Structure formats: structure tokens, C-alpha cells
Amino acid sequence: MSKLESLFRQIEIIKVAKKGTFTWEKLSNHLDRKSEELAYNLSISRRTLARDLREIEQLFGLSISYGFKSGSYQLQEKDSWESNIELLESFETIQAFGRRKPLNGKIFFEKRLARGTAYLKPVLDAIQAKESLQVIYQKYWQEEANVRTILPIALKEYKHRWYVIAWNEDKYLRNYGLDRIKSLDRIPSQQQIPEAPD
Numbered sequence: 001m002s003k004l005e006s007l008f009r010q011i012e013i014i015k016v017a018k019k020g021t022f023t024w025e026k027l028s029n030h031l032d033r034k035s036e037e038l039a040y041n042l043s044i045s046r047r048t049l050a051r052d053l054r055e056i057e058q059l060f061g062l063s064i065s066y067g068f069k070s071g072s073y074q075l076q077e078k079d080s081w082e083s084n085i086e087l088l089e090s091f092e093t094i095q096a097f098g099r100r101k102p103l104n105g106k107i108f109f110e111k112r113l114a115r116g117t118a119y120l121k122p123v124l125d126a127i128q129a130k131e132s133l134q135v136i137y138q139k140y141w142q143e144e145a146n147v148r149t150i151l152p153i154a155l156k157e158y159k160h161r162w163y164v165i166a167w168n169e170d171k172y173l174r175n176y177g178l179d180r181i182k183s184l185d186r187i188p189s190q191q192q193i194p195e196a197p198d
Contacts, residue, residue, distance in 0.1 A: 008034075009042040010056050013049075015118060017064050017075035019183075024049075027073070037121075119178045120155070123164050126186055127152050133166075136182040145182050150174075 012034050016022050024046065031042040044052065053064050063076040126133050133152060138145035150166035157163075162178040 005040045005042065006052070006055075008038060008040055009044060010052050010059070012042060013052055013064070014056060014060065014062060014075075017062070017073065018118075021067075021070065021072040021074045023072050117162060117178070119181050119184060120162060122184060122186065123152050123155060123178065127154065129186075129188075131189065132187040133184050134187060135176070135184040137176060138180055138182055140180070148176075149187070150176065 009031065012031060013027065016027055016030050027049070028043070031044065034040075035042045057063050064073050065076055066073050123133070125131075130151075133150050135148050135150060136145045137148050149169050150164070152164045152166040154165040155162060156165055156175070163175045164178060165173065165175055168174050
């Protein structure tokens, strides 16, 4: 197993843990799906998971512990998490862009790595497939999140954050910060780019 596979697997474990408690079965199913998506073998045994959890704590400052009563794993954030977030985001960016065909005119980079990398790959997949996304999106100034259906057309990095440029339900072109997306699902049918309203 390569070091790169181990890093990609550990990133996926962190992504699952960031969404809440999880069981071995949930993680195993997630890693099997990601193995097909990323063309890496990310499947593991329970023994390998124990080693990965130790390495995740060393590399990213994140402790993921197992609760015997609940039979599930849970993320315990530490103070060192923020100091290691750029490293995690770097690897997420490699996952999203490392194996792509040329994407001139689709992605606009700044020199420093931006926030909001967790959804780069699924948004990029939707752009390339011309598919809509249903997102749970929470603006900074609102207490509650909203469900939105968007048709993404490009990604933009601005002031160290990632944004998706997308058509909304009302056929207006808008920017959505990836760091404000709580979850997303692809709507698997090709969409036409709408005409802007008069």
C-alpha cells in the first residue's frame, strides 16, 4: 500500500468523522465507494484503522476515539486542529485536482491554499457532468441553513476561500462559499445552462 493511498484514506476517515459519530460499517462502505471514485484501494481492516487513527492524531492533531458502549467512533477536536488544517486542505485539493484532465477556464487559483476544500471534488464532478446539486447552505448571518438547488458552472478561489459559481433555482447566477455548505447531493441528470431572466 502506497503512502499516497494511506493519506487519501486518512483524509476520508477525517471527513466521515467531521460529520459526526460513525460505525465501522459506515466507514467501510464509505471507503469502498471512494476506492472506486479515486481509483485507489482505500479499503482497510480494523487493525489498519487503529494505525490510521494514531497517524491522524500525529499528522493532523485530531483524536478519533472508539466508544465501547455506543459501538461507534467519534472525533475529539484538539487545539492543534487549526494549526494543521492547511495540511489537510492541501491533500483534499490534491484529491480533487490531481487526476484531472486540463481544466483551463474552469478553476482560478490564488497563490495561497484556500478554505472550503471538502466539497471541491463533488462540485467539480458536477461541473464536468453538467449536473445540478442539492445543497444545505448556511449563510454567515443566518441561524438556520436552507436547502438550495444549484447548477454549478465554475470554481473560484478568492481571499483564501473557495466559491462555486452557479445558477440558482430562480435562474440567477450566484456565488456560494464552499465553507458554508453543510452537505450536498448530486442530481444525476444533465442540465442545460439556463438563460438569464429579463
